[in-house]
Amino acid sequence: MTAPVVVIGGGFIGLCSALQMQRRGLAVTLVDPGDPEAAASFGNAGQFAVGEVVPLSGPDTPAKVPRWLMDPLGPLAIRWRHLPRLTPWLIRLLRAGRPDRVATISASMAALSDRIHLDYQPLLEAAGAQALVQPGPHLRVYPSRAAFDADGWRWDMRVKAGLRHDLLDRDALHALEPTLGEDIHFAVAALDATSVIDPLALMRAFDACFRAGGGTVVTGKVTAFTRQGNAVSGVTLADGRVIAASQVVIAAGAWSHRLTRLLGDRVPLESERGYHVMLPDPGVMPRHTMSHVARGFAVLPMGDRLRLAGTVELASLEAPPNWDRARRLIEGARTLLPGLNTEGARFWMGHRPGLPDSLPVIDRATRARNVIYAFGHGHFGLSWAATTGRLVADLATDTSSNLDIAPFRVGRFAGPVWA
């Protein structure tokens, strides 16, 4: 009997890859430690970010970073102790912000972003999970029209990529969203954005669909690979179990580089730590999902609960959470929604798998040709998971793709940091 394809990681990237390969008739085994809260997929903001084509880094990033770091409510924090280790990643981040690079990266983001709904639809249908997705629009709010205008090139980039949107002045905005605080004077409604009302429920629905389709789920952590020539014939778990594999997919989120290193590929993957606060009885409930652009967080109705999520903290995978970051989400949210009730608030921290050029790696391993990489989706891993899964299934079945994966090659990081 042929060994299964082994997928490492049970977040959205691993789950969607497993489902898409199963749909092509492959036998698939998924390995995950079994603690969903450890996955970024559990705690994200639930946005299917249609039309989000702006990389993390741009030409104005070097000027903006000091201001962000000085602002305790700002969107970015760095634990200075980790700076020496982070420096190569930060250099690559700044270099990815050169104007020529930004345009190219944005085009690659658009290629993924354009397919979000198309590639999710069959998976949602098969899992009976359509009801977990709520329609938009998503509101990007600004204190003023001037603050929106200052978004300049970022906004132009979205419009050029075809984002369907409405600009909302104060009256239009407050009529649409009466819960908003008085100090918010401008917004853009992203018309095609949709969102997941419960990311954990969607993970569970995909997991159940995968098992119902004959997929096997193994609880465990992969620590090593069995090599046979230039291929991998199995994975070894922390408890010593070995699972034979015809192919392996590494979809272990922010931990993926630890596995690629075992295969000889060094990848500059960093945890862009994000926080969320779950409010069981928020007192005010906006009608729409909203993001506060300047502060880098979102306010997300999820059924009768409200999630506040976002910000980026660069520290490490091991550093303990700084719950002040979560408390600051509450402070920020109060500027949007005065009267917010935070009783019973639950805090969470998770690891976005961040590559410095804002693009994922979707490719074959350099030195083990039956290993496929699918990680590094940063801020858009929920959005791009179904498409990534389809590309993984194309690679696993040697089928040509209608989407060029050249921009997602692992080899793009082979050169020196300053190249």
Ligand SMILES: Cc1cc2nc3c(=O)[nH]c(=O)nc-3n(C[C@H](O)[C@H](O)[C@H](O)COP(=O)(O)OP(=O)(O)OC[C@H]3O[C@@H](n4cnc5c(N)ncnc54)[C@H](O)[C@@H]3O)c2cc1C
């Ligand atoms: C606060 C926040 C808000 C966000 N909002 C959005 C949003 O609105 N829209 C959007 O598109 N994206 C959003 N994201 C990003 C998105 O959540 C991530 O990009 C995505 O979840 C990454 O999925 P993944 O499957 O690669 O990784 P993960 O979800 O982290 O899953 C990786 C899994 O691999 C497992 N694993 C690790 N090592 C091993 C090993 N050795 N063996 C076996 N298993 C292993 C882990 O335990 C984990 O279960 C947000 C992220 C955060 C933190």
